[in-house]
Amino acid sequence: MTQVISIHSFRGGTGKSNTTANVAARLTAAGARVAVIDTDIQSPGVHVIFGFDDTPEPTLNDYLWGKVAIADAAHQITDQVTQSTGVAPGGELWLVPSSIKPGDIARVLREGYDVGTLNDGFRNLAKDLNLDYLLIDTHPGLNEETLLSFTISDIVLLLLRPDRQDFQGTAVTVDVARRLDVPNLFLVLNKIPSGIDQDDLRQQMTDAYGAETVGMLPLAEEVVQNASGGLFSLTSPDHPWSTQIGSIVARVQAG
């Protein structure tokens, strides 16, 4: 059965899309059939990391409005991985983008949409593409899509920064995730400044949230300079940031 992974954070700017794109790419390189779906319909962005200036069409918006089937909104982007590294046999990557057009975003804000239709899309996408992994890039904070993605996910990767606002918001999110019986809730700490005792920080996280920390991503100048300009963990595989992405991927693969 397809492993559904939600990448979430209580607040914005934690690195969800960057983490989603890089984890997806590494899973694909390892030979998995992977799809990324951008459910951050109000502020889409993961398509940029995959190298698109505009969102390929059709989009998730078109599916939610009944114009196309979900599979038609899934764009084959395996070459985004092969540009930097080899792909083991069987590996393929798809992207279901959300539209970056102002009119499309305005329409969503104006009309809303049925979250049940979104769930049908998740299910049909996994079936139609025979996916090993479906990665859901979510909008930050608690909302209808978050609750849905938590409910159907096998794994929730919860991102946070070493910041008091993030710590408090993560406590709220962990509580919700536990209530919704998320089978595997993993923490990913991102943008960790140098000089911090990482072992101590990891232990604090475990003590505070009772959840496993699977990635400790450093605040790296090179990642900042990359500026969502590509799949950093593929172009710079030996960088400490990329090593941590590898740790996250290994934990996801272990189930």
Place this chain on the structure above:
Amino acid sequence: MPIESDDAFVPQSDTAFGVMDWTELPEQERACLRWMLRVGEVSVEQTSENLHVTEETAHDVLEALVERKLAIRIEERVVYAGNIGHKKARFKPGGMWDDLSKKLMDD
């Protein structure tokens, strides 16, 4: 395995009962609903396999969900019928934002 069930718990309104309300349900029913969201239509046999319970227990779990109006039976299959949620419209009728959204959609 005995079924855990709270007969007194019936959603007041179909549209008001969302996934957060599932936390009030017995564990087996919650597990069943999660699985139903993932796979769509289910049968008693499939439910039995997924929940690792007897077919009799699986039947009773599905019937409990039907009773709560969280599922409907269509011949031999059961489908989730509760409310996952609706992304509400953010622009209210009238006003500056309504005009802006119309302009963006027309462009």
